[in-house]
Amino acid sequence: MPASPLPTSVHRAGEATALWAEARVTDLLADAPDDTTVPGYGSPAWLALPAGHPLKSAAVLTAAEAWRRRELEEQRLDALAETDPDAWFREISAEADQYAARLGPHLAAVPTLPELARHRRPCAPHPVAATPGWPVRVPGRPGVWRHCIHGQQVDLPGRTATETGRAAA
Numbered sequence: 001m002p003a004s005p006l007p008t009s010v011h012r013a014g015e016a017t018a019l020w021a022e023a024r025v026t027d028l029l030a031d032a033p034d035d036t037t038v039p040g041y042g043s044p045a046w047l048a049l050p051a052g053h054p055l056k057s058a059a060v061l062t063a064a065e066a067w068r069r070r071e072l073e074e075q076r077l078d079a080l081a082e083t084d085p086d087a088w089f090r091e092i093s094a095e096a097d098q099y100a101a102r103l104g105p106h107l108a109a110v111p112t113l114p115e116l117a118r119h120r121r122p123c124a125p126h127p128v129a130a131t132p133g134w135p136v137r138v139p140g141r142p143g144v145w146r147h148c149i150h151g152q153q154v155d156l157p158g159r160t161a162t163e164t165g166r167a168a169a
Helices: 008-028 044-048 054-083 085-109 113-119
Strands: 145-149 152-156
Touching (some): 044 054
């Protein structure tokens, strides 16, 4: 992690706070089995614990410490943004840069639209045929539908034959 623009006193206070919180959580879990996990603050498991349960208190301390660290990191990034915007941008975009570097070779291997068009074989046109009760839109003729009426293919300006004044079979 780069040198922080925050004062040293803030770091010392943070270290002392972290050590105090860790010691309190350790004290609260002293009688708990080794495989005990602290439930997330506000989770259903946390809510199910009785008031005054050591796990409930440990969860509160753990959440408070996580929030304190988040706030400290936010303050550090804000101070860095004011003192060195380029360093701030490099830091906040580092993860995205790494992802882009991993993704780049894969994207470079994907053929572009012009490359696909060069290798594409044209398809032979096929007739558009409607079946009784299932009209189809006629390509290249907006609003025109092909219907099968009395076994004949009829192009009409509507999706249903009754819309156009013709009776369907």
